[in-house]
Amino acid sequence: MNENATLDLLYVFAFFLGGLSFALGPFVIVYLLSPRSTRSTRGQTRQFIECGVPPIGDAWIKFGVVYYLYALMFVAFAVDILFLFPVALVYNRPGPAGDLRAFVEILIFVAILSLVILYAWKKGVFRWQRKTFSNR
């Protein structure tokens, strides 16, 4: 690894440490300045803030499946866009005139990718309804 790459990593790491201290520093200050317990909060600090009354049921429950479908589509896209980055980086370099191979390849790639949206659209993922699945 040459000197430049080492310095790059050093800078990123230094900013990581800086960010970490900027995120944790306020908590340290608060820990030093704030009251441990006051009369009005004594014995009540472990309560939920939510509207002041105890909530009914647990918050850690199952989600609507709709969110899950969106997430699945995202995974397909995110990986594919990562593949597009190196292609885009060298795309505009001068090549032989009239060479359309790179363009056709991108066209095919994006066309296949677009099928994901069309499929999801047809399957009704974008219709925001309650999806019920019975075990008939």
Add this chain to the structure above:
Amino acid sequence: MTIDSELLRLLLYVVGFIAFIATNAAYLVWLERKEAGHIQCRIGPKEVGPFGLLQPVADGLKLMTKQLIIPKGADSFLFRLGPVLVMTPAVMCFVTIPYSDTIVARNLDVGLLAIFAFASVNVLGLLLGAWGSRNKYAVISAARVVSQNVAYEIPMLIVIVTMVMVTGTMNLHEVVTSQNGGFWHWNIFRFSASPLMPVAFLIYFVCMLAETNRAPFDMAEAESELVAGAFTEYPGMGFGVFFMGEYANIVVGTSMATILFLGGWNCPFGLWPGLHWFLIKMYALIFTVIWIRWTFPRTTFYSLLNLSWKVLIPVAFANLILTSALLKVL
């Protein structure tokens, strides 16, 4: 350059950028309240200091003296990890943002990719913090935030890929120098690459609003529906760090818009380029972000997701294809 001077430079940049972020976070809150006040025919903060200019200091002192509380049943580790995961990547983004020809901490060759990689961690912090607080409103908000952020990351990244294709580099310094000269050289007006460039800018801007959870896409903190969404259980400084992280992310987003589309530190008429032009463009964009927040109502959740999947992504793809066609064919 010796090792000592390099380390000193490194230290100065880290401290300087953190000071920049902190000042911005403090005074953007002031700007937001002032602007909101005037838009709603109020005055805004005016009691503490002249024009309320010391209000952020008072707010900061108030946040610092509030008790740290972790609610019962919450996952205390995730609860504390949430704000840190929002703040740290936001600071890391500044490692390679060039504010002028000389003011840049480190000119990374993969700068563009690095910034969007760091910025995407933000959603993880909101998700873990909200899930860790074990509050129903927070958990609903977490689900919304994740699906919103993943939906808007895609059109944003497609626009970025298009810009990489046009400029042929991911080095932010080179991206800006390729737009040297008057405003007709800026990427937003580079019609030779694609006639849809202003649309690409618009897509980027909308996605940036959604990624930083600003109204009309503030599903993370939908006050009228979800109390305070992901931040419901966060008292005092936990909330404060989330807020500073949000403003730091806005600064990163508008800086990237300035670099990618508005010519960075270049003057519109080719005269006196420098830091001041960058800051003028950046703060004009931030002003617009706040302006939008206080003039548009929040969208419903499904129309927000459908806007991304049905409109923004197809248009961004069309722009990508058009750009690649014009670059190769013409």
